[in-house]
Amino acid sequence: MRTHHxxxxxxxxIALSDNPVTWSWTGLLLVALVVFPFxxxxxxxxxxxxxxxxxxxxxxxxxxTGVTGLISLGQAxxxxxxxxxxxxxxxxxxxxxxxxxxxxxxxxxxxxxxxGVPSLRxxxxxLAITTMAFSFIITHFLLYAESVTHGPYGVRIEDLxxxxxxxxxxxxxxxLVLAVAVIAAIxxxxxxxxxxxxxxxxxxxxxxxxxxxxxxxxxxKLSAFVISSFFVGIAGGLMAFQFRFINVxxxxxxxxxxxxxxxxxxxxxxxxGAILGAVFIVLLPEATRxxxxxxxxxxxSMLSTYIYEIRGLLTGLTIIIMLRIEPHGLIGLWRDxxxxxxxxxxxx
Amino acid sequence: xxxxxxxxxxxxxxxxxxxxxxxxxxxxxKTTGVLNFAQGEVMMLVAYVSWSLGTELxxxxxxxxxxxxxxxxxxxxIVERLFIRPMIGQPIFAIVMVTIGLAVMLRSLIxxxxxxxAEPFNAAIEGGLVEIGPVVLFTxxxxxxxxxxxxxxxxxxxxxxxxxxxxxxxxxxDETAALLMGVDVRRISALAWAIAAVVSGLAGxxxxxxxxxxxxxxxxxxxxxxxxxxxxxxxxxGSGFGGLIIGVIGDLSEGYIGQGLKEISGFIVIIIVLMxxxxxxxxxxxxxxx
Numbered sequence: 031m032r033t034h035h036x037x038x039x040x041x042x043x044i045a046l047s048d049n050p051v052t053w054s055w056t057g058l059l060l061v062a063l064v065v066f067p068f069x070x071x072x073x074x075x076x077x078x079x080x081x082x083x084x085x086x087x088x089x090x091x092x093x094x095t096g097v098t099g100l101i102s103l104g105q106a107x108x109x110x111x112x113x114x115x116x117x118x119x120x121x122x123x124x125x126x127x128x129x130x131x132x133x134x135x136x137x138x139x140x141x142x143x144x145x146g147v148p149s150l151r152x153x154x155x156x157l158a159i160t161t162m163a164f165s166f167i168i169t170h171f172l173l174y175a176e177s178v179t180h181g182p183y184g185v186r187i188e189d190l191x192x193x194x195x196x197x198x199x200x201x202x203x204x205x206l207v208l209a210v211a212v213i214a215a216i217x218x219x220x221x222x223x224x225x226x227x228x229x230x231x232x233x234x235x236x237x238x239x240x241x242x243x244x245x246x247x248x249x250x251k252l253s254a255f256v257i258s259s260f261f262v263g264i265a266g267g268l269m270a271f272q273f274r275f276i277n278v279x280x281x282x283x284x285x286x287x288x289x290x291x292x293x294x295x296x297x298x299x300x301x302x303g304a305i306l307g308a309v310f311i312v313l314l315p316e317a318t319r320x321x322x323x324x325x326x327x328x329x330x331s332m333l334s335t336y337i338y339e340i341r342g343l344l345t346g347l348t349i350i351i352m353l354r355i356e357p358h359g360l361i362g363l364w365r366d367x368x369x370x371x372x373x374x375x376x377x378x
Numbered sequence: 379x380x381x382x383x384x385x386x387x388x389x390x391x392x393x394x395x396x397x398x399x400x401x402x403x404x405x406x407x408k409t410t411g412v413l414n415f416a417q418g419e420v421m422m423l424v425a426y427v428s429w430s431l432g433t434e435l436x437x438x439x440x441x442x443x444x445x446x447x448x449x450x451x452x453x454x455x456i457v458e459r460l461f462i463r464p465m466i467g468q469p470i471f472a473i474v475m476v477t478i479g480l481a482v483m484l485r486s487l488i489x490x491x492x493x494x495x496a497e498p499f500n501a502a503i504e505g506g507l508v509e510i511g512p513v514v515l516f517t518x519x520x521x522x523x524x525x526x527x528x529x530x531x532x533x534x535x536x537x538x539x540x541x542x543x544x545x546x547x548x549x550x551x552d553e554t555a556a557l558l559m560g561v562d563v564r565r566i567s568a569l570a571w572a573i574a575a576v577v578s579g580l581a582g583x584x585x586x587x588x589x590x591x592x593x594x595x596x597x598x599x600x601x602x603x604x605x606x607x608x609x610x611x612x613x614x615x616g617s618g619f620g621g622l623i624i625g626v627i628g629d630l631s632e633g634y635i636g637q638g639l640k641e642i643s644g645f646i647v648i649i650i651v652l653m654x655x656x657x658x659x660x661x662x663x664x665x666x667x668x
Contacts, residue, residue: 101474151653163642174638287481291479336486339485342482342485346484349478350480
């Protein structure tokens, strides 16, 4: 019987994984993700692209909320900032898309400093409301500063290429998003196992105690904001590539709530959890639609009128059920299952 | 000058609504430490039920108000029992997230049940104009201001002089000590939710009478956040006055600076206020021991 997995050196303890089995499974998953688009329809590829973008954003939010414990209800604002930056730079200023995507991350990160500085004095709920306020202010600016942002008319970008990829093709866009998502996941995992990541966790667990241990709250809270918003901004930029016509309407409060739902469902503070949560929350309305289609036509047409409401209903219900049943999220569930198998037949 | 006075008056009207909702936020926060993100939705639910009662049974306005108060208290108690009570002992973050989930859920349920169309909310107080100097107000607008001051007085008297009110303050101050003194702490939480539902429900009904019973009513709950932050989350009366300030600032900035500012001026104000006083204007600074 396997006992626990022991490590002997500090290097091994903070390594991403010293377990060859984990590495090979991760490799297999990557191969599957690369092969996947050649075997399915364009619709599923587009859905997978959406999942990928959501995963990047969720990884970013998880660094801020899950790891550092700073609750943000303003993800829609940062996402909108990134999305509009990319779209406007391409449509109005003819920037190359590669630079415009990076600019999305940078602009979003800079904006987060504006939120981050007042938030240094705020805790918990006050911070959640401030971030929400900022997201309203950002979307308000996007709507009313018509000379810069096209206001209510939205921004359209033409077909574009990215490092030789043609983004009009769903498969090639999918590969771009997959690549960025993999980079984002690896970057986040590496940040979390360094001094910075441990400082974030310390701040979440007790900020005064963290300060006593020599962690500069100013520096690390601001870095959490900047790093997190950079991810979210990049996700926003990719959204511009995917939609190619963007409007301020989609960046509403429900989007911020869905982002929080992703990390709660997936597992707070875990990169894999954020990805699982993104998969779950994006696929939930799709799965519901499949189920609804199986029902008698009368019910189907009634339900399809309220598809947006049903989406909200499910998001809310998922948050409540997950918090009550499995506060550690899907990743916690997975760990429990794994522990059960390794300890079998002695598991409880 | 007339424009200024009229802007202040309309600001006071909408500010009264914000203030009443802000009182509801503060009552729950003060007694349970939870910021109820679903307050706007609870308010909306009360207004919708009250609208249905009013149109189906064609009750007279005073009767409707009394029935609505009962309904609102019931809604508050049910919501607390179903969603908040099972979460006791969990971190505050989890409970607040439950209220966010609840908010999204209620909003959708209301639209599915009542449809997405706006309907007028007819009541006996509607119609007439009241002139106070250069300021002209509709009766229902005046009603909003009167309701605000009535609720402020009631809340003040309740927390100051009644046995239950004092028990609630004691619970807010130290839950364990209150428990040892024989206060039923669990019932206090249900009571706080009931009071908040009644208070915000009245605001919702008044707002629906002034404008219409529409599925974006919940948004008034969000607009009241700045009020309660400004006044201090743990101070019901401070939150009430915060509402008036936010309402007046909103209308003045819309009137003098630019269109659309009404919606976000409150949020801009609280960001500035929180930079100076992170616990609100009338809130108490929280001392933390390590």
